[in-house]
Amino acid sequence: MSESINDIEKFAKWKGIDRLEIDWYPKIEEGKCVGCGMCVTSCGRNVFDFDFKRNKALVAQPNNCMVGCTSCETWCVFDAISFPDKEYVKGIIKKRGLLNLAKKELEEKYQKHLETGNEYISKTLGFIGGGRITKIILQGLKRAKKMPYNVIVSDINTNTLNWLKEMFPEISIVPNNKKVAQQEIIFLAVHPNVIDEVLAEIKSYLKAGSILVSLAPKITIKDLSEKLDGFERIVRMIPNAPTYLNKGYNPIAFSEGISEEERMDLCRIFSTLGECPVVEEEKLEAYAILTAMGPTYFWFQFDELQNIGKSFGLSDQEINEGIYNMLIGSVKIFYESELSYEEIIDLIPGKPLKDEEENIRKIYRDKLGILFKKLKSR
Numbered sequence: 001m002s003e004s005i006n007d008i009e010k011f012a013k014w015k016g017i018d019r020l021e022i023d024w025y026p027k028i029e030e031g032k033c034v035g036c037g038m039c040v041t042s043c044g045r046n047v048f049d050f051d052f053k054r055n056k057a058l059v060a061q062p063n064n065c066m067v068g069c070t071s072c073e074t075w076c077v078f079d080a081i082s083f084p085d086k087e088y089v090k091g092i093i094k095k096r097g098l099l100n101l102a103k104k105e106l107e108e109k110y111q112k113h114l115e116t117g118n119e120y121i122s123k124t125l126g127f128i129g130g131g132r133i134t135k136i137i138l139q140g141l142k143r144a145k146k147m148p149y150n151v152i153v154s155d156i157n158t159n160t161l162n163w164l165k166e167m168f169p170e171i172s173i174v175p176n177n178k179k180v181a182q183q184e185i186i187f188l189a190v191h192p193n194v195i196d197e198v199l200a201e202i203k204s205y206l207k208a209g210s211i212l213v214s215l216a217p218k219i220t221i222k223d224l225s226e227k228l229d230g231f232e233r234i235v236r237m238i239p240n241a242p243t244y245l246n247k248g249y250n251p252i253a254f255s256e257g258i259s260e261e262e263r264m265d266l267c268r269i270f271s272t273l274g275e276c277p278v279v280e281e282e283k284l285e286a287y288a289i290l291t292a293m294g295p296t297y298f299w300f301q302f303d304e305l306q307n308i309g310k311s312f313g314l315s316d317q318e319i320n321e322g323i324y325n326m327l328i329g330s331v332k333i334f335y336e337s338e339l340s341y342e343e344i345i346d347l348i349p350g351k352p353l354k355d356e357e358e359n360i361r362k363i364y365r366d367k368l369g370i371l372f373k374k375l376k377s378r
């Protein structure tokens, strides 16, 4: 493992101090080293080399070692690695004024965050319910590198929580809702059937400055507020699955209790997940049917076309590329060309499913019409 020129340059100084002036690197007690290789294969700075003849680790590039790091001492279960007293490093930090330097570096970093808009979300987030939609939102935040430092999720199902924790190790999980209800932004991500029960449970824990974001259709801001004894800081959002890839379409509506500044702040957070248009609250149920459930009307058809493509002898890549581009092009021509519906339809003479079209349209009208009435019924 030879040292690259990049490494030499990269590690030549620590906080502006010539690295050669600092005696900080691991020492290996040869008699104790059994050659397990943990240090050699784990250190990210190429500090170690390995003597294969003698089956021993070697400190080959001592000055690559990160000043103050003792990770390899921890990894060596045979206690063969040691470091100087950590007070030595603390002494350097104090004597050389490195705290001021760190402060300056932090300010520069913050400035950069502001310039790039790549700020972390500083609010604490709670999710009541750790199911699908929580997973989708967390994945969107993580993918956008906007996962807040403090995210806590509750669910009555331990398996659901453990599965979520495995996917997002940075979150905290708890079996009850009390702590989640004390966060700054609380997502209500449970099935509508249990919402009344959950609201009764959390109402005494909500803080005056917290904001509750309900992800459920049907239950209005007024209903939610009444069930929370007049709590007025409520947002409703109807998220959709492409949020997973930050391509969501997630309409939101605010209660009167959310200030203009807070609305902008929330929109900034939600826009990391995709589009988040602010809409009239009474339209959210229509969006629930069109945009939240919408993908399910098409995905099985994509899947069936995949199967058919395969049976026709196309490779997976050919099918994926063909269908993906066909869909993007179809959407664009439907929404972006200035052609009427009749003119678009007329672009393709052969329509093998034409005889079934009216049946399919009727299915849409019947099923979605009934569902809409149900979501709107009080």
Ligand code: SF4
Binding pocket: 028, 032, 033, 034, 035, 036, 037, 038, 039, 040, 056, 057, 075, 076, 077, 078, 079, 080, 081
């Ligand atoms: S971890 Fe310890 S025992 Fe294993 S190779 Fe390194 S020094 Fe030797």
Ligand code: SF4
Binding pocket: 025, 026, 042, 043, 044, 045, 047, 048, 064, 065, 066, 069, 070, 071, 072, 073
């Ligand atoms: S202390 Fe850290 S940087 Fe130094 S050798 Fe060990 S693992 Fe590598």
